[in-house]
Amino acid sequence: MTVHSLMLRSYDVCKGPIIDFADEYYFEAEEINLISGVVKPFQVWYSAEQNKTRVDLYDGTVSRYYYGIGDESYAEYNGDDEADTLIYMINPVYNEELENVSETCNVDKDKVDDVEFLPRLSDFKYQGSYVLNGRDVQEWVKPSRNSGAQKFDEELVLYEDDGIAIPIRHTIKKFSRRDGSPKAHIVINYYNYNKNISIEDLELPKGAECDTFDYDFHKAIKFLHPTIPSDVESAFKKYKKHHNRKYNDEEHETRRDIFKANWEFVNEHNSKSLGYVLEVNKFADKRDDELSYLTGIRSFGDEPIKSHKGPKRPIKTHKGSDGSPIKTRGGPDGPIKRSPYTEEELPENFDLRILGVVSPVKDQSHCGSCWAFAAAATLEGAIAYSNGGRILDLSEQSLIDCAWDYDCRGCQGSAAINTVFEFVENYGIPTDDEYGPYLEEVN
Known part of the structure; x- marks a missing residue:
């Protein structure tokens, strides 16, 4: 690396580019759990103007549609002062031979910080640029944060196109604050990015009839997925109500992260058909050391x-x-x-x-x-x-x-x-x- 490039990199760190994600986009991605080896493919459509997002898992087997308060259909559900988003959840229905015979649609209402699926770039700090596979890319890092007994590190790699940030990779690491051992290592790779989408891609399937999502915890969790942030919030809210859990503000995030990790462990185990199944029970918000x-x-x-x-x-x-x-x-x-x-x-x-x-x-x-x-x-x-x-x-x-x-x-x-x-x-x-x-x- 030349002295000039070193100076330029140092200058970039101090100044940082003024960029953000587009107001409209489509991309494909895969979430890789490097500890368990599980890979989860998904697709995302987003429009800031429409205030809508669509997320498909496993080639559309599972879909989520997020409609913000700007959508007129919100009016008929506006009975919750805290809720500001409608979440339409489309899930497959299987018969005893595990054949996909139909789909079910449920609509939930919740408070969602942002219907955009990508992380907020304002939460990250620009670290500099380097060349990756022949392309100039930027490295952005989220300041390390502690949550209970765990430490979280995040890195975002992207490139710039006319002032628009195009995501390439998002890495999330969790470590034990006690001994530094890794607890999670998630890599999300983005590809096939397109800044133009069709509005029809954000519309619910024709003929979809959606019921209100008011199931209790054990019924609801069958329709939710730990990969989707809003599903995690919905499941955790129902979990707390079901088991009468009350946390202070600082503990809430920690318990939610533990719950999510245990939920993922249960799902990954059950997908392996090992002859017995696990379920998310009253200990799902506890660490292993707390249950020793x-x-x-x-x-x-x-x-x-x-x-x-x-x-x-x-x-x-x-x-x-x-x-x-x-x-x-x-x-x-x-x-x-x-x-x-x-x-x-x-x-x-x-x-x-x-x-x-x-x-x-x-x-x-x-x-x-x-x-x-x-x-x-x-x-x-x-x-x-x-x-x-x-x-x-x-x-x-x-x-x-x-x-x-x-x-x-x-x-x-x-x-x-x-x-x-x-x-x-x-x-x-x-x-x-x-x-x-x-x-x-x-x-």
Whole structure:
């Protein structure tokens, strides 16, 4: 690089070109997740004069039409003081053979900062220019920002054509503020840019009949996509209402970003057909480290037991609500005993699912009681295997309440899973019907 070019680059950084995106455009693009390898193609049409945007995903399989308040059709929906945009959502409908048999159209109303799909260039700072594939391009960088436990970096590469900014690439990186590890690396490549569009491209398909989008969270999320910013806002709004979440202004953006990342993880997993599916549940706005307490097998050392008040409970025979003793499956005369086989005698693989003796999945909720659920599920399978396939619903709550002398700490976890089985071997375990329902806390 010559001294002249270095001086020019330095001058460019200080001055910066006065450019912006066009008032009307069409482009094709692909969003690449460099961590997961997932590629999402999309197309965008935009007109500032019409105050409309159209976004198509996967060659038009999914479409979104954004109509701002300038559109006369807004008047019939103008019952929400906060909303200023109509969002028409067209999604495919599949039959059981996964054949696309029809489309559904729903209309939502929301507050959208700008119906333009491209990022605001005013949020970025010009860094200079260089040559890319034989073309002079400009580098723009958004100042790093911190959101909760993550740091965000963004870069925009574009070229100028008669004062108009033409996007080439948008890179978004997220890092852990704790250890600097990458959390997300998204690259959006733009191509086939055209500054002239047909107004007909922004019109809804002929004959489209759209219903009001007033579904609850679990129904609504089936029609929404984490790739589309307005869909993320709509899904997160419904998620907060469904789970009664309230955040302050600073936390809201962090929780929304975590929600989006978890939602993307669920969708990408389910698209792989691995034999089981995930869903967006009440933990979708939490980081992994915030949920580590739910995996409650850990070492306690001399850590005080905060949730256990008073002296340790004496471990006695379980009693029912009327005070009478409950017969438990354990103790010296019960069916739960140590295996007579040595480790070498056991088969390398043994799948209880094939025998139909695996109990249904249960929800431990916000209590760190996975140790109790793991123990109960193991025992349910073992008992079912020994009694001809009849699955009993054993009481996790009884273990949470009573196994404290065996290094178990209720909702704070257990020091080792083998101590739970020692407790059951000595004192047994009742069913839910005998002991009572799961309470998500120490009773």
